[in-house]
Amino acid sequence: MPHESLTAQLAPHLLLLATLRETRNVTRAAELLAVPQPTISRRLAALGEALGSPLTVPDGRGIRLTRAAELLAEAAERALGPVDAGARLAREEIEPGSGRVVLGFLHLLGRSLVPTLLRDYRAQAPAARFTLVQGSRQEMLDRLSSGELDLALLAPVPEDPALDTAVLDEQPILLSVPAGHRLAGHEGVGMAELADEEFVMLEPGYGLRRITDDLCAAAGFSPRIAFEGQESDTVRGLVAAGLGVALLPHFEPGAPAGVSEVPLLPPVGRTIGLAWRKGEPVSPAVRAFRDHVRARECSGRWEPS
Known part of the structure; x- marks a missing residue:
C-alpha cells in the first residue's frame, strides 16, 4: 500500500496509538478514550492489515506495541501537539471568553501583582481560565521558548529577537x-x-x-x-x-x-515586562489578556509587587 493511503487511514487514529503506547493495555485505552473495547480491537486489526503487520503482541496481562507500531506511535505523539494547539485556537475563536491562558511568572511577582491582574481581568471576563506556572527567570524563558507558556511576566525584560515584549514598569x-x-x-x-x-x-x-x-x-x-x-x-x-x-x-x-x-x-x-513568542498566532483568550495587561500600564495603574 502506498504510504499516502496508509497515512490517510492512520490519521483518525493517532490518539489511539499514542494512548496504547502509554497504557500498554487495550481495556485502559478504551476507558481513557471513552470507546468500547471491541471497537478498539477492530481498529487495531484494520490498521495492522493496512500496515501489513500486527500493531500489538501480548505481554503478560497487557500488550506491547511492535517495533513498527512504536514508530507510528512516536510520530503520532509528535503530531498531536500541533493538532491540540490548533483545536484550542479553533475552539476559542468561537468562544474567546472561556479560553485558557498559560501564564508564567517569577515567584516574587506572585505575591500581589499576578493576583491583582487576574482579579481585575476576571471581573470583565469571568469565564476565562488560567494555568499558572512559577519559576526562575531562566526557567520561564525556556518554557516560553518551548511553547509551554503563552505569556510570561519577567524581570528584567529579556532582550531576545525571538520574543516580543512590553515593558510595564521600572x-x-x-x-x-x-x-x-x-x-x-x-x-x-x-x-x-x-x-x-x-x-x-x-x-x-x-x-x-x-x-x-x-x-x-x-x-x-x-x-x-x-x-x-x-x-x-x-x-x-x-x-x-x-x-x-x-x-x-x-x-x-x-x-x-x-x-x-x-x-x-x-x-x-529592573524592568518588569510581559513576553511572548514573536510572530506566532495566539488564541483570542491570550490576545485579550495580553491587551488587558498592556492597557493597565498605559493607563498608569500598574502596581508592582
Missing part, C-alpha cells in the same frame, strides 16, 4: 540589611561599600541573582555568599535573622520586621 532595587546592621537607616550606600559583607542570594538563573553579580563585578569584587535560596521572601527572612545582606526589590507596603531597606547609590532598578 522596579527599584534596594539593599536589605538586618535591622541592627551598621548601614540600617542610611540614606544611601554604594556597592563598593559592600565588598566585605556576606550576601544572601537567589540561585543562579534568577534575574535578581544576575543583577547582584553584575553590580558586584562592576564595583570590583565577588560577593561572599552565605546562603542561596529560590524565593525572595526566604532571602528576606534570612536577612532578618542576621545571616547576610541582599539586593531585593522594594517590599510593599514597607520593609518587614527585622529588615531595613537602604537605597543604592547610584539608584538601581
Whole structure:
C-alpha cells in the first residue's frame, strides 16, 4: 500500500496509538478514550492489515506495541501537539471568553501583582481560565521558548529577537540589611561599600541573582555568599535573622520586621515586562489578556509587587 493511503487511514487514529503506547493495555485505552473495547480491537486489526503487520503482541496481562507500531506511535505523539494547539485556537475563536491562558511568572511577582491582574481581568471576563506556572527567570524563558507558556511576566525584560515584549514598569532595587546592621537607616550606600559583607542570594538563573553579580563585578569584587535560596521572601527572612545582606526589590507596603531597606547609590532598578513568542498566532483568550495587561500600564495603574 502506498504510504499516502496508509497515512490517510492512520490519521483518525493517532490518539489511539499514542494512548496504547502509554497504557500498554487495550481495556485502559478504551476507558481513557471513552470507546468500547471491541471497537478498539477492530481498529487495531484494520490498521495492522493496512500496515501489513500486527500493531500489538501480548505481554503478560497487557500488550506491547511492535517495533513498527512504536514508530507510528512516536510520530503520532509528535503530531498531536500541533493538532491540540490548533483545536484550542479553533475552539476559542468561537468562544474567546472561556479560553485558557498559560501564564508564567517569577515567584516574587506572585505575591500581589499576578493576583491583582487576574482579579481585575476576571471581573470583565469571568469565564476565562488560567494555568499558572512559577519559576526562575531562566526557567520561564525556556518554557516560553518551548511553547509551554503563552505569556510570561519577567524581570528584567529579556532582550531576545525571538520574543516580543512590553515593558510595564521600572522596579527599584534596594539593599536589605538586618535591622541592627551598621548601614540600617542610611540614606544611601554604594556597592563598593559592600565588598566585605556576606550576601544572601537567589540561585543562579534568577534575574535578581544576575543583577547582584553584575553590580558586584562592576564595583570590583565577588560577593561572599552565605546562603542561596529560590524565593525572595526566604532571602528576606534570612536577612532578618542576621545571616547576610541582599539586593531585593522594594517590599510593599514597607520593609518587614527585622529588615531595613537602604537605597543604592547610584539608584538601581529592573524592568518588569510581559513576553511572548514573536510572530506566532495566539488564541483570542491570550490576545485579550495580553491587551488587558498592556492597557493597565498605559493607563498608569500598574502596581508592582
